[in-house]
Amino acid sequence: xxxxxxxxxxxxxxAARIARQSSALYAIHEVxxxxxxxxxxxxxxxxxxxxRWWTLMHVGENEGASQTxxxxxxxxxxxxxGRQISKMEALGLIERRSDPNDSRVxxxxxxxxxxxxxxxxxxxxxxxxAKFFRGFEEAEEKTLVQFLDRLKANAAE
Amino acid sequence: xxxxxxxxxxxxxxAARIARQSSALYAIHEVxxxxxxxxxxxxxxxxxxxxRWWTLMHVGENEGASQTxxxxxxxxxxxxxGRQISKMEALGLIERRSDPNDSRVxxxxxxxxxxxxxxxxxxxxxxxxAKFFRGFEEAEEKTLVQFLDRLKANAAE
DNA sequence: GGATTATTGTATCCCTGCATACTGTATTAA
DNA sequence: TTAATACAGTATGCAGGGATACAATAATCC
Numbered sequence: 001x002x003x004x005x006x007x008x009x010x011x012x013x014x015a016a017r018i019a020r021q022s023s024a025l026y027a028i029h030e031v032x033x034x035x036x037x038x039x040x041x042x043x044x045x046x047x048x049x050x051x052r053w054w055t056l057m058h059v060g061e062n063e064g065a066s067q068t069x070x071x072x073x074x075x076x077x078x079x080x081x082g083r084q085i086s087k088m089e090a091l092g093l094i095e096r097r098s099d100p101n102d103s104r105v106x107x108x109x110x111x112x113x114x115x116x117x118x119x120x121x122x123x124x125x126x127x128x129x130a131k132f133f134r135g136f137e138e139a140e141e142k143t144l145v146q147f148l149d150r151l152k153a154n155a156a157e
Numbered sequence: 158x159x160x161x162x163x164x165x166x167x168x169x170x171x172a173a174r175i176a177r178q179s180s181a182l183y184a185i186h187e188v189x190x191x192x193x194x195x196x197x198x199x200x201x202x203x204x205x206x207x208x209r210w211w212t213l214m215h216v217g218e219n220e221g222a223s224q225t226x227x228x229x230x231x232x233x234x235x236x237x238x239g240r241q242i243s244k245m246e247a248l249g250l251i252e253r254r255s256d257p258n259d260s261r262v263x264x265x266x267x268x269x270x271x272x273x274x275x276x277x278x279x280x281x282x283x284x285x286x287a288k289f290f291r292g293f294e295e296a297e298e299k300t301l302v303q304f305l306d307r308l309k310a311n312a313a314e
Numbered sequence: 315g316g317a318t319t320a321t322t323g324t325a326t327c328c329c330t331g332c333a334t335a336c337t338g339t340a341t342t343a344a
Numbered sequence: 345t346t347a348a349t350a351c352a353g354t355a356t357g358c359a360g361g362g363a364t365a366c367a368a369t370a371a372t373c374c
Contacts, residue, residue, distance in 0.1 A: 032189035
């Protein structure tokens with residue numbers, strides 16, 4: 001299918017592909033940082049950050065879940081999730097309770113204060129998503145999600 | 158184009174789209190972390206990390222550049238780049254020299270030891286890229302790069 | 315039951331990046 | 345020439361996450 005009418009062409013094509021893959025992976029890194037900065041800017045007035053916002057959402061949708069399961073939902077390790085939960089508990093947004101069935105487990109709930117943030121955060125989300133995906137067609141967004149899922153799967157082997 | 162034969166349908170579609178955008182942005186965050194972990198794993202034997210590897214590459218291709226310009230290439234702030242360069246100087250991979258024309262500037266060069274890493278790192282790159290992009294067609298990779306560029310541009314407003 | 319194994323949450327230390335403030339040094343304006 | 349301004353690099357403190365080791369508690373397997 002490629003017009004590989006010469007070895008040089010093919011070699012050049014390979015090099016170009018590698019360069020593209022390389023820059024794609026780095027671009028993901030950059031975009032991730034950019035997302036973080038823009039998010040944080042938007043939600044700073046509520047005393048949140050991107051990571052805390054995500055934690056808030058997941059806890060809100062899974063009240064009573066253990067920290068480990070929250071970590072799994074966030075795709076992070078237990079330590080990272082635990083730290084985040086600690087900080088948000090200190091901010092009065094989250095409440096930890098002990099599980100009567102398993103004293104190792106600490107279940108997590110939103111406080112009233114935390115719950116009050118859900119709606120404004122959701123609204124901030126709309127604005128943010130619109131900003132990032134300006135000019136994107138729905139089909140393109142779906143394709144992007146698929147690409148990311150495939151990358152994730154490949155990374156996990 | 159959409160089969161919006163009811164308001165509920167449309168509302169549901171909007172919600173779905175927002176959910177998709179949301180998860181896409183989070184997926185970028187996750188994939189970025191995964192890339193970091195996998196990279197670090199691959200290059201750990203050479204005493205490097207993903208960030209250091211990128212720094213090494215950029216310095217190697219732009220010897221004599223100032224730290225600020227390296228930071229610009231990396232897309233990070235001067236502080237982050239400077240720290241990275243300091244660490245790599247401590248590792249003996251990079252050498253800082255003072256610019257005779259501007260004593261504020263510190264130009265950056267690879268040491269022999271740093272240069273020796275270029276090739277193994279390049280090879281590690283091939284393996285890594287192949288791992289991440291397994292199953293990807295070239296056209297898809299190009300599309301992904303375009304998506305990321307657009308996200309980057311949108312983030313920057 | 316008792317010993318081994320697995321799991322939960324935490325603490326510690328590392329890497330990475332942002333923001334800000336600060337020190338020099340150039341550059342520019344007056 | 346002097347004063348104001350801009351810029352390079354650094355230091356510090358913050359946020360976020362990974363890896364590992366640990367204590368306490370379950371769960372399992374003799």
